[in-house]
Amino acid sequence: MAEQRLYNKVANEILEMIDSGQYSPGTRLPGERELATKFNVSRVVIREAEISLEAIGRVEIKVGSGVYVKQPEQALTGKPVLPPMSAFELTQTRLLFESECAALAATMITDEQIAKLEDTIIKMGEASGQSADGEQADRDFHHLITKATRNVANEFFMENLWRMRTEIDSVKKVYAAVCVEDSAHRVKEHVDILEALKSRDPERARKTMREHFARLLEALLDASEQQAIEEAKRRSSSNREQFLKSALQN
Amino acid sequence: MAEQRLYNKVANEILEMIDSGQYSPGTRLPGERELATKFNVSRVVIREAEISLEAIGRVEIKVGSGVYVKQPEQALTGKPVLPPMSAFELTQTRLLFESECAALAATMITDEQIAKLEDTIIKMGEASGQSADGEQADRDFHHLITKATRNVANEFFMENLWRMRTEIDSVKKVYAAVCVEDSAHRVKEHVDILEALKSRDPERARKTMREHFARLLEALLDASEQQAIEEAKRRSSSNREQFLKSALQN
DNA sequence: CTAACCTAATTGGTCATGCCAATTCAAGTT
DNA sequence: AACTTGAATTGGCATGACCAATTAGGTTAG
Known part of the structure; x- marks a missing residue:
């Protein structure tokens, strides 16, 4: 324990302060420059310490803002690490994967599973907007299809x-932005998909599922543009080009 | 996209190299200065990246010596637990997913990435049978396409x-059984896929990739049957029916 | 020849400074 | 009240220099 690198020592001291309640979860701890003075070390050491704490999920570093204490949800060291990705990327992947699953499911889904799918649609219709029930029904619908x-x-x-859709902050944020007006289309599209599955037509199932995600992708891109300034618009339009390619292939 | 900090990006690239087998557990990876040159970033960034990797237990930093790849002994490496599944299921999923990736990649792959793909085919041709090099080249090929x-x-x-293909015992076993005679077809099929990507034809890329996995699926089923007794044969034939459905849709 | 030793190159650790980009927030404008 | 603007704050990254631990290679004593 004697030979410890400086940044490691600093990291432990910061952890100490956090655990002692000096900085409670959610609060922002002092800037790098200030801490550097306080610990009498260089800014680099502070950065390295904070980066190591970020890696194990104890703090969250927000550029231009500060570093914030994270509540130790499940985090000690075994936190499943999801890579940072955009909601667009995730949705594109879902489009690719789930459309094929739908096509495959159409050939082997059982009547019982179809009945369960109908239930989820009913529940989704009852739940309004972005309620937890609605989200649960949405998950069940898609999960049942892959199960099929x-x-x-x-x-x-x-x-x-x-x-990824529920745990990655950047993704959650964008999804939440479209969730309200989105739920309107969603029920109808789920019905379309269900009909396709009922007909046991793989092509049709694939097509309806692709359309479902293609529309969602557009909604996400719209929402993204809406809250973006002009400068961001340029990137969004290139986003649109990139991510809609996958939707155009049906 | 997903604008992450530089050190984070570098950390992921290093992880990539480790996971891809370029640096196996126990080996020492290049010095900070060397990596800084290679990634064209400052030494600071390399250090921060390595520190974050040390924090999650993927590498061990020894002062004055170097940083060494640590074996993922603990179950708390952050990776999700893998459910038990058959090689057939896995291959079917790969067929669905990677075929779509190939189609998407065909529309946006760069000449540089195509050149890298050619390299993997050459390496695979040089490596015989189920050598580690051959498997590495196989992985690189498929990974490069998704990266595209x-x-x-x-x-x-x-x-x-x-x-899953490399860590689930039941899967490894079945794959190993077909690996020898399989490598013969594999090179040719990879060439076909590459040609499709070169032509920037999504449909053709999807088709060649589907055929690649369809054949592999058949080889797996054959191998499975071969070492099965009569009783097992009945299940295998129903397996054949189930898993080949996905292959027939191209 | 072996073993202990010593030196020089290598490698990670730290510091100091400077500048950039993202974010904040308050003052100013409409 | 809502919006705009711009300065201040904060983290991100590059350079360049120096220190300390480690290692490798050659030298010397046995």
């Missing part, structure tokens, strides 16, 4: 994709 | 798929 493929790997990945 | 989609979620998805 009778492939554990498909289920596993579906579950992972959903985790 | 410029979608982090796709890359993440792909990485998980490959992990």
